[in-house]
Amino acid sequence: MAHVQGSRAAKSIAIQVAGWVLVVAGIAALVLPGPGLLALFAGMALLATQYDWAERRLEPVKKAALRTAAESVQSTPRIVLSVLLAFALVAAGVVWGLHPASPGWWPLADRWWLPGGWGTGVTLIGSGLAAGAMIVYSWINYRDATD
Structure with missing residues (x-):
């Protein structure tokens, strides 16, 4: 019995941690x-499975996310730009991770050229892949609403 309660508590904590990480990452990714x-x-x-306050606030966030997804595939230029930006994020992440030497025009000390290495690079690559997945999701679910 104690094992089951411990397992439930661990699951609850994992859901809450994942929920808060996604909320903070989402807020950061707004800018x-x-x-x-x-x-x-x-x-x-995720938090709505644990908290009533999150469940009450979920619907407006869902509507805004779906509206943004639909708007992102409303025209060919938006789709092309979105795809290019997703590729640019992945490319920037690879360059950031490889950490090439600072260029001659760089005015600061070399240590300030692409700080963070692969930690930052992987984050950029992940953002680009997530953006790409969102573009595909939006295209599949909302392409009929375009043009």
């Missing part, structure tokens, strides 16, 4: 590269 509303919605959906 940084990445699918902010999608991450925010995913985090709120």
Whole structure:
């Protein structure tokens, strides 16, 4: 019996940690590269399984995320730009991870050229892949609403 309660408690803690990480990442991605509303919605959906306040606030976030997803594939230029930006994020992540030497025009000390190495690079690559997945999801679910 104690094992079952411990297992439930561990699951609850894991859900809460994942939910809060996604909420914080989603809020950050609202101003940084990445699918902010999608991450925010995913985090709120996880937290809604644990908290009534999150469940009450889930619907507006869901509507905003779905509206943004639909708008992202409303025109060919938006789709092309979104795909290019997703590729650019992945490419920037690879370059950041490889950490090439700083260029001659770089005005600061070399240590300030692409700080973070692969930690930052993997984050950018993940954001680009998540954005790409969101583009595909939006295309599959909302392409009929375009044009």
